[in-house]
Amino acid sequence: MIIYAHRGLSGCYPENTMIAFQKAYECGARALELDVQITKDEKIVVIHDEKIDRTTNGKGFVKDFTVDEIKDFDAGSWFDHLYKDEKIPTLEEVLQWLSNIEGRMLVNIELKNKEFSQRKFLRELINVIKKYDSPNHHIIFSSFIFENLIELRNLDKEVSLALLIEWNNNYSVKEIMRLSKIVNAKYVHTDIRFLQSDIVDMLCNLINVCVYTVNDNNIYEIAKSKGIFGIFTDFANKMI
Template sequence: MYIYAHRGFSGEYPENTMIAFQRAYELGVDGIELDVQMTKDGELVVIHDERIDRTTDGIGYVKDFSYRQLRLFDAGGWFHTRFTGERIPTLVEVCDWLSDQKRSIVLNIELKNSIIRYHNMEEKLLTLLYSYRSWPHQVVCSSFSVQSLCLLHQLDPNVDKAMLVEGSQRHVLNAIRSFHAQEVHCDWNFLISQEGEKVSQEIDICVYTVNEPFLFTELMKRDVKAVMTDFPNRLFRR
Protein backbone atom coordinates (compact mmCIF):
# COMPACT_ATOMS: atom_id res chain seq x y z
CA MET A 1 0.00 0.00 0.00
CA TYR A 2 1.44 3.32 -1.12
CA ILE A 3 1.82 6.39 1.10
CA TYR A 4 1.02 9.81 -0.38
CA ALA A 5 1.82 13.03 1.44
CA HIS A 6 -1.43 15.02 1.68
CA ARG A 7 -0.67 18.62 0.66
CA GLY A 8 2.94 17.62 1.24
CA PHE A 9 4.16 16.82 4.74
CA SER A 10 1.38 19.06 6.01
CA GLY A 11 1.28 17.73 9.56
CA GLU A 12 4.64 19.31 10.37
CA TYR A 13 5.08 21.93 7.62
CA PRO A 14 2.76 24.54 6.12
CA GLU A 15 0.52 22.77 3.61
CA ASN A 16 1.03 23.10 -0.14
CA THR A 17 4.40 24.83 0.16
CA MET A 18 7.73 23.88 -1.34
CA ILE A 19 9.21 22.96 2.04
CA ALA A 20 6.28 20.60 2.71
CA PHE A 21 6.87 18.88 -0.64
CA GLN A 22 10.62 18.71 -0.19
CA ARG A 23 10.41 17.19 3.28
CA ALA A 24 7.84 14.63 2.12
CA TYR A 25 10.07 13.60 -0.76
CA GLU A 26 13.10 13.31 1.53
CA LEU A 27 11.06 11.09 3.84
CA GLY A 28 10.54 8.64 0.99
CA VAL A 29 6.83 8.94 0.22
CA ASP A 30 5.42 7.19 -2.84
CA GLY A 31 3.43 10.21 -3.91
CA ILE A 32 2.57 13.83 -3.21
CA GLU A 33 -0.96 15.23 -3.33
CA LEU A 34 -1.51 18.95 -3.93
CA ASP A 35 -4.34 21.33 -4.82
CA VAL A 36 -4.55 23.75 -7.72
CA GLN A 37 -6.54 26.97 -8.05
CA MET A 38 -6.15 29.68 -10.74
CA THR A 39 -5.27 33.35 -10.46
CA LYS A 40 -6.86 36.30 -12.21
CA ASP A 41 -4.11 36.21 -14.83
CA GLY A 42 -4.46 32.48 -15.48
CA GLU A 43 -1.60 31.10 -13.40
CA LEU A 44 -2.10 27.65 -11.84
CA VAL A 45 -1.17 28.03 -8.18
CA VAL A 46 -0.89 25.47 -5.41
CA ILE A 47 -3.31 26.24 -2.61
CA HIS A 48 -6.26 24.31 -1.17
CA ASP A 49 -8.86 26.97 -0.39
CA GLU A 50 -10.60 29.27 -2.85
CA ARG A 51 -9.73 32.07 -0.41
CA ILE A 52 -6.25 32.83 0.88
CA ASP A 53 -7.35 33.83 4.40
CA ARG A 54 -6.64 30.55 6.21
CA THR A 55 -3.15 29.79 4.91
CA THR A 56 -1.66 33.22 4.25
CA ASP A 57 -1.58 36.66 5.85
CA GLY A 58 -3.84 38.00 3.11
CA ILE A 59 -7.59 38.19 2.60
CA GLY A 60 -9.64 37.42 -0.49
CA TYR A 61 -10.21 34.96 -3.30
CA VAL A 62 -7.35 33.46 -5.30
CA LYS A 63 -9.24 34.33 -8.52
CA ASP A 64 -9.17 38.03 -7.68
CA PHE A 65 -5.37 38.31 -7.49
CA SER A 66 -2.67 38.19 -10.12
CA TYR A 67 0.15 35.81 -9.31
CA ARG A 68 2.53 38.73 -8.70
CA GLN A 69 0.09 39.99 -6.07
CA LEU A 70 -0.24 36.55 -4.47
CA ARG A 71 3.54 36.31 -4.13
CA LEU A 72 3.43 39.23 -1.71
CA PHE A 73 1.56 37.18 0.89
CA ASP A 74 3.26 34.95 3.43
CA ALA A 75 2.13 31.32 3.27
CA GLY A 76 4.15 29.88 6.13
CA GLY A 77 3.92 32.11 9.20
CA TRP A 78 0.35 31.01 9.99
CA PHE A 79 1.70 27.52 10.70
CA HIS A 80 4.77 28.59 12.69
CA THR A 81 6.99 31.65 12.71
CA ARG A 82 9.99 29.58 11.57
CA PHE A 83 8.26 29.13 8.22
CA THR A 84 7.67 32.84 7.67
CA GLY A 85 8.65 33.70 4.12
CA GLU A 86 7.18 30.64 2.42
CA ARG A 87 5.13 31.64 -0.61
CA ILE A 88 2.26 30.17 -2.58
CA PRO A 89 4.01 28.16 -5.30
CA THR A 90 2.95 27.87 -8.89
CA LEU A 91 2.35 24.41 -10.29
CA VAL A 92 5.25 25.11 -12.66
CA GLU A 93 7.56 25.58 -9.67
CA VAL A 94 6.52 22.25 -8.23
CA CYS A 95 6.90 20.44 -11.55
CA ASP A 96 10.30 22.04 -12.18
CA TRP A 97 11.46 20.92 -8.75
CA LEU A 98 10.07 17.42 -9.19
CA SER A 99 11.60 17.03 -12.64
CA ASP A 100 15.03 17.46 -11.00
CA GLN A 101 14.43 14.64 -8.50
CA LYS A 102 15.91 11.26 -9.37
CA ARG A 103 13.45 9.03 -7.52
CA SER A 104 10.15 8.60 -9.36
CA ILE A 105 6.93 9.26 -7.41
CA VAL A 106 3.24 9.92 -8.09
CA LEU A 107 2.11 13.53 -8.37
CA ASN A 108 -1.60 13.78 -7.55
CA ILE A 109 -2.95 17.12 -8.80
CA GLU A 110 -6.38 17.96 -7.43
CA LEU A 111 -8.21 20.49 -9.57
CA LYS A 112 -10.15 22.71 -7.17
CA ASN A 113 -12.89 23.62 -9.60
CA SER A 114 -16.06 22.28 -8.04
CA ILE A 115 -16.86 25.50 -6.15
CA ILE A 116 -15.43 28.04 -8.58
CA ARG A 117 -15.40 26.94 -12.22
CA TYR A 118 -12.05 28.12 -13.54
CA HIS A 119 -12.22 28.62 -17.31
CA ASN A 120 -9.61 26.62 -19.27
CA MET A 121 -8.03 25.12 -16.14
CA GLU A 122 -7.94 21.65 -17.70
CA GLU A 123 -6.34 22.91 -20.93
CA LYS A 124 -3.73 24.89 -19.01
CA LEU A 125 -2.88 21.88 -16.86
CA LEU A 126 -2.39 19.57 -19.81
CA THR A 127 -0.31 22.15 -21.70
CA LEU A 128 1.95 22.48 -18.69
CA LEU A 129 2.36 18.71 -18.31
CA TYR A 130 3.09 18.26 -22.02
CA SER A 131 6.00 20.72 -21.71
CA TYR A 132 8.01 18.20 -19.67
CA ARG A 133 9.44 15.90 -22.33
CA SER A 134 11.50 13.65 -20.05
CA TRP A 135 9.14 13.24 -17.11
CA PRO A 136 9.75 10.13 -14.98
CA HIS A 137 6.85 10.67 -12.57
CA GLN A 138 3.26 9.44 -12.80
CA VAL A 139 0.62 12.18 -12.75
CA VAL A 140 -2.94 11.59 -11.55
CA CYS A 141 -5.50 14.37 -11.96
CA SER A 142 -8.33 14.30 -9.43
CA SER A 143 -11.41 16.39 -8.79
CA PHE A 144 -14.81 16.40 -7.09
CA SER A 145 -16.15 17.81 -10.38
CA VAL A 146 -17.34 15.12 -12.79
CA GLN A 147 -17.66 17.85 -15.43
CA SER A 148 -13.97 18.65 -15.10
CA LEU A 149 -12.92 15.00 -15.27
CA CYS A 150 -15.06 14.43 -18.35
CA LEU A 151 -13.45 17.44 -20.01
CA LEU A 152 -9.99 16.12 -19.18
CA HIS A 153 -10.94 12.83 -20.77
CA GLN A 154 -12.16 14.59 -23.92
CA LEU A 155 -8.93 16.58 -24.14
CA ASP A 156 -6.68 13.60 -23.50
CA PRO A 157 -8.13 10.11 -22.98
CA ASN A 158 -4.71 8.90 -21.80
CA VAL A 159 -4.40 11.15 -18.76
CA ASP A 160 -4.88 9.29 -15.46
CA LYS A 161 -7.98 10.52 -13.64
CA ALA A 162 -9.39 10.00 -10.15
CA MET A 163 -12.83 10.90 -8.88
CA LEU A 164 -12.99 12.37 -5.40
CA VAL A 165 -15.90 11.24 -3.24
CA GLU A 166 -16.89 11.40 0.40
CA GLY A 167 -19.50 10.07 2.78
CA SER A 168 -22.28 7.87 1.46
CA GLN A 169 -22.22 9.30 -2.06
CA ARG A 170 -24.19 7.27 -4.62
CA HIS A 171 -24.00 6.54 -8.36
CA VAL A 172 -20.20 6.70 -8.30
CA LEU A 173 -19.80 3.72 -10.62
CA ASN A 174 -21.84 5.41 -13.35
CA ALA A 175 -19.76 8.56 -13.01
CA ILE A 176 -16.35 6.91 -13.18
CA ARG A 177 -17.40 4.86 -16.20
CA SER A 178 -18.40 8.03 -18.04
CA PHE A 179 -14.82 9.33 -18.14
CA HIS A 180 -12.90 6.06 -17.69
CA ALA A 181 -11.35 6.89 -14.32
CA GLN A 182 -8.33 4.93 -13.15
CA GLU A 183 -8.91 5.52 -9.42
CA VAL A 184 -11.39 6.72 -6.81
CA HIS A 185 -10.12 8.82 -3.91
CA CYS A 186 -12.43 8.64 -0.92
CA ASP A 187 -12.75 8.91 2.84
CA TRP A 188 -13.19 5.99 5.23
CA ASN A 189 -16.98 6.45 5.38
CA PHE A 190 -17.36 5.98 1.64
CA LEU A 191 -15.01 3.00 1.61
CA ILE A 192 -17.18 1.05 4.07
CA SER A 193 -20.48 2.10 2.48
CA GLN A 194 -22.44 -0.19 0.19
CA GLU A 195 -21.47 1.92 -2.82
CA GLY A 196 -17.85 1.92 -1.69
CA GLU A 197 -17.81 -1.86 -1.53
CA LYS A 198 -19.06 -2.04 -5.12
CA VAL A 199 -16.59 0.54 -6.37
CA SER A 200 -13.62 -1.16 -4.71
CA GLN A 201 -14.36 -4.33 -6.68
CA GLU A 202 -13.99 -2.47 -9.97
CA ILE A 203 -11.32 0.20 -9.55
CA ASP A 204 -8.29 1.18 -7.45
CA ILE A 205 -9.10 3.03 -4.23
CA CYS A 206 -7.01 5.64 -2.43
CA VAL A 207 -8.20 6.77 1.01
CA TYR A 208 -7.80 10.22 2.56
CA THR A 209 -6.87 11.53 5.15
CA VAL A 210 -5.29 8.74 7.21
CA ASN A 211 -3.31 10.09 10.16
CA GLU A 212 -3.73 7.30 12.71
CA PRO A 213 -1.58 4.13 12.47
CA PHE A 214 -4.47 1.89 13.58
CA LEU A 215 -6.54 3.00 10.57
CA PHE A 216 -3.57 2.47 8.29
CA THR A 217 -3.29 -1.10 9.56
CA GLU A 218 -7.00 -1.69 8.95
CA LEU A 219 -6.77 -0.37 5.41
CA MET A 220 -3.91 -2.73 4.63
CA LYS A 221 -6.40 -5.57 5.07
CA ARG A 222 -8.77 -4.06 2.50
CA ASP A 223 -6.50 -4.05 -0.55
CA VAL A 224 -6.45 -0.27 -0.77
CA LYS A 225 -3.95 1.05 -3.32
CA ALA A 226 -2.79 4.08 -1.32
CA VAL A 227 -3.47 6.28 1.67
CA MET A 228 -3.06 10.04 1.88
CA THR A 229 -1.73 11.36 5.14
CA ASP A 230 -0.63 14.62 6.75
CA PHE A 231 1.91 12.63 8.81
CA PRO A 232 3.74 10.18 6.53
CA ASN A 233 6.41 9.79 9.24
CA ARG A 234 3.88 8.08 11.53
CA LEU A 235 2.99 5.49 8.91
CA PHE A 236 6.54 4.74 7.81
CA ARG A 237 7.28 3.57 11.35
CA ARG A 238 4.71 0.79 11.10
Protein backbone atom coordinates in the same frame (compact mmCIF):
# COMPACT_ATOMS: atom_id res chain seq x y z
CA MET B 1 -0.11 0.37 -0.57
CA ILE B 2 0.63 3.84 -1.98
CA ILE B 3 1.22 6.52 0.67
CA TYR B 4 0.29 9.97 -0.63
CA ALA B 5 1.77 12.91 1.25
CA HIS B 6 -1.43 14.96 1.49
CA ARG B 7 -0.61 18.59 0.58
CA GLY B 8 2.99 17.51 1.21
CA LEU B 9 4.15 16.64 4.71
CA SER B 10 1.37 18.90 5.93
CA GLY B 11 1.19 17.60 9.48
CA CYS B 12 4.68 18.93 10.10
CA TYR B 13 5.05 21.84 7.66
CA PRO B 14 2.71 24.45 6.11
CA GLU B 15 0.52 22.69 3.58
CA ASN B 16 0.99 23.00 -0.18
CA THR B 17 4.34 24.79 0.12
CA MET B 18 7.69 23.83 -1.33
CA ILE B 19 9.10 22.89 2.07
CA ALA B 20 6.14 20.56 2.69
CA PHE B 21 6.79 18.82 -0.64
CA GLN B 22 10.56 18.68 -0.16
CA LYS B 23 10.28 17.26 3.35
CA ALA B 24 7.80 14.65 2.14
CA TYR B 25 10.32 13.54 -0.46
CA GLU B 26 13.15 13.53 2.08
CA CYS B 27 11.19 11.29 4.44
CA GLY B 28 10.72 8.73 1.68
CA ALA B 29 7.32 9.63 0.23
CA ARG B 30 7.03 8.70 -3.42
CA ALA B 31 3.52 10.02 -3.91
CA LEU B 32 2.30 13.60 -3.45
CA GLU B 33 -1.12 15.21 -3.40
CA LEU B 34 -1.59 18.91 -4.09
CA ASP B 35 -4.42 21.31 -4.90
CA VAL B 36 -4.60 23.96 -7.60
CA GLN B 37 -6.49 27.22 -8.07
CA ILE B 38 -6.46 29.87 -10.81
CA THR B 39 -5.24 33.44 -10.36
CA LYS B 40 -6.64 36.63 -11.85
CA ASP B 41 -4.07 36.48 -14.66
CA GLU B 42 -4.98 32.82 -15.33
CA LYS B 43 -1.92 31.21 -13.78
CA ILE B 44 -2.16 27.95 -11.86
CA VAL B 45 -1.06 28.11 -8.23
CA VAL B 46 -0.89 25.46 -5.52
CA ILE B 47 -3.31 26.19 -2.69
CA HIS B 48 -6.28 24.31 -1.24
CA ASP B 49 -8.83 27.02 -0.47
CA GLU B 50 -10.51 29.44 -2.87
CA LYS B 51 -9.54 32.19 -0.43
CA ILE B 52 -6.05 32.88 0.89
CA ASP B 53 -7.27 33.79 4.40
CA ARG B 54 -6.58 30.50 6.19
CA THR B 55 -3.05 29.80 4.97
CA THR B 56 -1.54 33.25 4.38
CA ASN B 57 -1.37 36.67 6.02
CA GLY B 58 -3.69 38.07 3.35
CA LYS B 59 -7.42 38.07 2.72
CA GLY B 60 -9.46 37.53 -0.41
CA PHE B 61 -10.06 35.08 -3.23
CA VAL B 62 -7.17 33.59 -5.21
CA LYS B 63 -8.99 34.52 -8.43
CA ASP B 64 -8.82 38.22 -7.47
CA PHE B 65 -5.00 38.35 -7.32
CA THR B 66 -2.37 38.10 -10.03
CA VAL B 67 0.35 35.53 -9.52
CA ASP B 68 2.81 38.30 -8.62
CA GLU B 69 0.42 39.63 -6.00
CA ILE B 70 -0.09 36.11 -4.63
CA LYS B 71 3.68 35.82 -4.22
CA ASP B 72 3.70 38.81 -1.87
CA PHE B 73 1.82 36.90 0.82
CA ASP B 74 3.39 34.87 3.63
CA ALA B 75 2.16 31.27 3.36
CA GLY B 76 4.11 29.83 6.29
CA SER B 77 3.69 31.90 9.45
CA TRP B 78 0.13 30.66 10.07
CA PHE B 79 1.70 27.26 10.76
CA ASP B 80 4.85 28.43 12.56
CA HIS B 81 6.91 31.62 12.46
CA LEU B 82 9.89 29.48 11.38
CA TYR B 83 8.29 29.26 7.92
CA LYS B 84 7.47 32.93 7.36
CA ASP B 85 9.42 32.97 4.09
CA GLU B 86 7.28 30.27 2.47
CA LYS B 87 5.20 31.38 -0.49
CA ILE B 88 2.27 29.96 -2.44
CA PRO B 89 4.04 28.07 -5.23
CA THR B 90 2.93 27.93 -8.82
CA LEU B 91 2.25 24.50 -10.27
CA GLU B 92 5.13 25.11 -12.64
CA GLU B 93 7.53 25.64 -9.72
CA VAL B 94 6.48 22.34 -8.15
CA LEU B 95 6.83 20.47 -11.44
CA GLN B 96 10.24 22.04 -12.07
CA TRP B 97 11.39 20.82 -8.66
CA LEU B 98 10.01 17.34 -9.38
CA SER B 99 11.93 17.21 -12.65
CA ASN B 100 15.19 17.57 -10.70
CA ILE B 101 14.69 14.93 -8.00
CA GLU B 102 15.81 11.33 -8.19
CA GLY B 103 13.37 8.46 -8.32
CA ARG B 104 9.78 8.10 -9.46
CA MET B 105 7.01 10.23 -8.00
CA LEU B 106 3.26 9.73 -8.30
CA VAL B 107 1.55 13.13 -8.22
CA ASN B 108 -2.15 13.68 -7.63
CA ILE B 109 -3.32 17.15 -8.68
CA GLU B 110 -6.77 18.06 -7.40
CA LEU B 111 -8.73 20.61 -9.43
CA LYS B 112 -10.52 22.62 -6.77
CA ASN B 113 -13.08 24.71 -8.62
CA LYS B 114 -15.43 24.56 -11.58
CA GLU B 115 -13.38 27.03 -13.62
CA PHE B 116 -11.14 24.10 -14.58
CA SER B 117 -13.97 22.78 -16.74
CA GLN B 118 -13.23 25.66 -19.12
CA ARG B 119 -11.04 24.59 -22.01
CA LYS B 120 -8.62 27.52 -21.76
CA PHE B 121 -7.67 26.58 -18.19
CA LEU B 122 -7.40 22.89 -19.00
CA ARG B 123 -5.13 23.64 -21.95
CA GLU B 124 -2.92 25.76 -19.67
CA LEU B 125 -2.87 22.89 -17.21
CA ILE B 126 -1.93 20.32 -19.84
CA ASN B 127 0.70 22.65 -21.33
CA VAL B 128 2.36 23.11 -17.91
CA ILE B 129 2.34 19.36 -17.30
CA LYS B 130 3.82 18.57 -20.72
CA LYS B 131 6.53 21.20 -20.30
CA TYR B 132 7.96 19.19 -17.41
CA ASP B 133 6.90 15.76 -18.65
CA SER B 134 9.15 13.03 -17.28
CA PRO B 135 9.01 9.22 -17.52
CA ASN B 136 9.99 9.16 -13.85
CA HIS B 137 6.76 10.80 -12.70
CA HIS B 138 3.10 10.00 -13.21
CA ILE B 139 0.39 12.65 -12.94
CA ILE B 140 -3.17 11.93 -11.84
CA PHE B 141 -5.92 14.56 -11.92
CA SER B 142 -8.77 14.35 -9.43
CA SER B 143 -11.82 16.48 -8.68
CA PHE B 144 -15.10 16.43 -6.79
CA ILE B 145 -16.51 18.45 -9.70
CA PHE B 146 -17.53 15.93 -12.33
CA GLU B 147 -17.59 18.52 -15.14
CA ASN B 148 -13.86 19.05 -14.64
CA LEU B 149 -13.16 15.37 -15.23
CA ILE B 150 -15.46 15.21 -18.25
CA GLU B 151 -13.80 18.17 -19.96
CA LEU B 152 -10.31 16.96 -19.09
CA ARG B 153 -11.08 13.56 -20.61
CA ASN B 154 -12.52 15.20 -23.71
CA LEU B 155 -9.33 17.22 -24.08
CA ASP B 156 -6.88 14.40 -23.39
CA LYS B 157 -7.75 10.73 -23.91
CA GLU B 158 -4.58 9.46 -22.21
CA VAL B 159 -4.52 11.46 -18.96
CA SER B 160 -5.07 9.53 -15.71
CA LEU B 161 -8.18 10.57 -13.78
CA ALA B 162 -9.50 9.90 -10.29
CA LEU B 163 -13.11 10.31 -9.23
CA LEU B 164 -13.31 11.99 -5.82
CA ILE B 165 -16.22 10.82 -3.66
CA GLU B 166 -17.47 12.70 -0.61
CA TRP B 167 -19.14 10.89 2.25
CA ASN B 168 -22.74 10.19 1.32
CA ASN B 169 -24.79 7.19 2.42
CA ASN B 170 -26.73 7.35 -0.83
CA TYR B 171 -23.75 6.34 -2.97
CA SER B 172 -23.83 2.81 -4.34
CA VAL B 173 -21.08 0.80 -5.97
CA LYS B 174 -23.12 0.79 -9.17
CA GLU B 175 -23.38 4.59 -9.24
CA ILE B 176 -19.70 5.13 -8.43
CA MET B 177 -18.63 2.74 -11.16
CA ARG B 178 -21.07 4.33 -13.62
CA LEU B 179 -19.48 7.74 -13.05
CA SER B 180 -15.98 6.27 -13.23
CA LYS B 181 -16.68 4.65 -16.58
CA ILE B 182 -18.06 7.87 -18.09
CA VAL B 183 -14.66 9.55 -17.71
CA ASN B 184 -12.62 6.33 -17.88
CA ALA B 185 -11.20 6.97 -14.39
CA LYS B 186 -8.43 4.64 -13.19
CA TYR B 187 -8.96 5.51 -9.54
CA VAL B 188 -11.69 6.28 -7.04
CA HIS B 189 -10.73 8.38 -4.02
CA THR B 190 -13.20 8.06 -1.16
CA ASP B 191 -13.78 9.71 2.19
CA ILE B 192 -12.30 7.74 5.11
CA ARG B 193 -15.81 7.03 6.43
CA PHE B 194 -16.44 4.67 3.51
CA LEU B 195 -14.12 2.23 5.27
CA GLN B 196 -17.01 1.56 7.65
CA SER B 197 -19.23 0.36 4.80
CA ASP B 198 -19.18 -2.59 2.41
CA ILE B 199 -18.82 -0.22 -0.52
CA VAL B 200 -15.03 -0.04 -0.26
CA ASP B 201 -14.72 -3.83 -0.10
CA MET B 202 -16.71 -4.20 -3.30
CA LEU B 203 -15.01 -1.29 -5.06
CA CYS B 204 -11.54 -2.71 -4.39
CA ASN B 205 -12.45 -5.67 -6.63
CA LEU B 206 -13.39 -3.34 -9.47
CA ILE B 207 -11.04 -0.32 -9.44
CA ASN B 208 -8.06 1.22 -7.63
CA VAL B 209 -9.38 2.78 -4.42
CA CYS B 210 -7.60 5.41 -2.32
CA VAL B 211 -8.88 6.79 0.98
CA TYR B 212 -8.53 10.30 2.44
CA THR B 213 -7.36 11.42 5.01
CA VAL B 214 -5.74 8.69 7.12
CA ASN B 215 -3.71 10.03 10.05
CA ASP B 216 -4.26 7.19 12.51
CA ASN B 217 -2.17 4.01 12.40
CA ASN B 218 -5.13 1.82 13.37
CA ILE B 219 -7.14 3.17 10.44
CA TYR B 220 -4.08 2.63 8.24
CA GLU B 221 -4.05 -1.05 9.21
CA ILE B 222 -7.78 -1.37 8.46
CA ALA B 223 -7.28 0.20 5.03
CA LYS B 224 -4.37 -2.13 4.35
CA SER B 225 -6.39 -5.20 5.34
CA LYS B 226 -9.16 -4.23 2.91
CA GLY B 227 -6.81 -4.12 -0.06
CA ILE B 228 -6.92 -0.36 -0.50
CA PHE B 229 -4.66 0.84 -3.33
CA GLY B 230 -3.50 3.94 -1.45
CA ILE B 231 -4.13 6.43 1.33
CA PHE B 232 -3.72 10.17 1.70
CA THR B 233 -2.09 11.25 4.94
CA ASP B 234 -0.79 14.44 6.54
CA PHE B 235 1.91 12.37 8.25
CA ALA B 236 3.60 10.39 5.50
CA ASN B 237 6.71 10.20 7.72
CA LYS B 238 4.77 8.00 10.18
CA MET B 239 3.11 5.78 7.60
CA ILE B 240 6.07 4.89 5.37
